[in-house]
Amino acid sequence: MKRETLPNRRAGETIGFDFRGAAYSATFSRFPDGRLAELFIDASKPSNDAADDARDAAVCLSLALQFGTPEAAIRAALTSDGAGRPAGILGAALDAIVEEGAPQ
Structure with a gap:
């Protein structure tokens, strides 16, 4: 499969959100047809393990989207807690994008 490149x-x-008591920002862009194309996650305290994990997760999500994996399939595969809330930073960022009313 070929990677769909971005201009x-x-x-x-860019939106802000909190996860596990820490502040993060998510910057995202879309393909011309409106599909999510890439995500960058930054922590308010950039020099820690959680910030590194968030950046790496966002890179992996971006590559998966650009190689054609549907966002819905990724969201369904991510871990949730017993109440259906995201258990990880990537799910929290995707939920924050939806909650901010950003078009999908």
Whole structure:
């Protein structure tokens, strides 16, 4: 399968969210048809293990999306707690994008 590349210059949106008591920001962009194309996650305290994990998770999500994996399939595969809330940073970021009312 071929990777769907993005233009060098593209619109992006940044939102803030909290996860496990820490502040994060998520910057994301979309393909021209509206599908999520990439995600960057930054922690308010960038020099810690959680910040590194968040950045790496976002890179993996971005690559999966660009190679054609549907966002819904990724969301369904992510771990949730007993109440259906995301157990990890990637699910929390995706939920924050939806909760902010960003188009899907």
